[in-house]
Amino acid sequence: MVSYKDFDFFVFDWDGTILDTISSIICSYQYACKEMGFPVPDDDVVRSTIGLSTEKCLRICCPDCPPERFSEYFALYTSHYLPREANLQLIDGMETLLRDMHAAGLRLGIATGKSNKGMKRVLTKYGLEGLFESVQTADDNFSKPNPSMLYSISDDSGVECSKMLVIGDSCLDLQMAQNAGASSVAMTYGAAKKEDLQKMNPLSLCGSAEELRKFLRL
Numbered sequence: 001m002v003s004y005k006d007f008d009f010f011v012f013d014w015d016g017t018i019l020d021t022i023s024s025i026i027c028s029y030q031y032a033c034k035e036m037g038f039p040v041p042d043d044d045v046v047r048s049t050i051g052l053s054t055e056k057c058l059r060i061c062c063p064d065c066p067p068e069r070f071s072e073y074f075a076l077y078t079s080h081y082l083p084r085e086a087n088l089q090l091i092d093g094m095e096t097l098l099r100d101m102h103a104a105g106l107r108l109g110i111a112t113g114k115s116n117k118g119m120k121r122v123l124t125k126y127g128l129e130g131l132f133e134s135v136q137t138a139d140d141n142f143s144k145p146n147p148s149m150l151y152s153i154s155d156d157s158g159v160e161c162s163k164m165l166v167i168g169d170s171c172l173d174l175q176m177a178q179n180a181g182a183s184s185v186a187m188t189y190g191a192a193k194k195e196d197l198q199k200m201n202p203l204s205l206c207g208s209a210e211e212l213r214k215f216l217r218l
Contacts, residue, residue: 002203003217004106007183009159011150012132013168014112015050016190018094019122021085021108025050028081029061038064050191051113051172053138091189093209100218102131107157108133111149111166111176116140131159145175150182152186165203167212174200187216 004010012059015021033040037121041061049057058065058073065073086122102108110132112119117137123129134156136149150161166177174197177184186197197205206212 001214001217004104005217007165008102008163009107009109009133009153009157009165009184011109011111011153011164011166012098013051013060013166013170013173014114014119014122016169017173017187018091018098018128019126020089020091021037022047022050022191024084024088026083028077028084029057031080032076033062033065035076036062036065036069036073038062047191051168054115054144055161056143057113068155073188089189091209092211093129094125097213097218098131098210100213104218107159108132109136109153109157111136111144111153111168111173113138113143119204127144136191144170144172145179147176147180150176150180169197171196171200174202185212187212 006143011186012018015025015048026043029046046061049060054074055070058070062073066173098108109126114137116137119135119137134153136152141148141152150164154161161180161182164182166173166182166184168174168184169187170192174184174186184202185204185206186200188194188205194205204215206215
């Protein structure tokens with residue numbers, strides 16, 4: 001049976017996997033579109049973009065927005081999202097799991113569509129900055145599902161992608177893992193529908209941090 005011993009590095013997505021951000025991200029993109037007078041995307045359209053860089057999300061969620069108004073859009077999005085971020089909660093049981101993994105000597109990283117600034121902000125806020133050996137963002141890498149972030153983690157850690165386990169809540173996370181030759185586990189409480197995640201053939205579908213712990217046999 002699969003266990004944590006089969007992997008040398010564990011790569012977590014952030015939004016929707018560690019922090020319960022999905023509903024706040026969706027309503028913030030919709031708010032910016034509405035305020036600028038553009039068609040408002042439905043929830044599923046925004047969900048499908050979570051994990052991409054912010055600019056790619058914008059181009060999909062608000063295709064009518066011209067490039068010269070991107071900064072206005074981002075400002076509206078940020079003004080709506082940041083006050084909500086202050087009240088967001090970590091996924092139940094995830095902090096304990098991460099701390100237990102770190103204490104056991106397991107090597108952890110993050111691959112996220114967030115910016116460096118945004119990632120630094122939330123890691124500090126939740127006191128998790130010391131747990132992750134490598135943090136890769138869309139600022140320094142191509143967006144998921146491009147495997148660039150996993151290649152960067154491999155460069156940082158010396159671990160081949162084939163010995164990594166990617167844990168994420170979106171099809172983009174799982175496709176990134178496939179593209180790099182890494183294994184994956186899908187968390188079913190986040191951005192993507194369970195049936196869509198299943199089609200990506202992850203090693204397991206986990207509905208909670210506790211289920212992930214059991215899968216890893218920690």
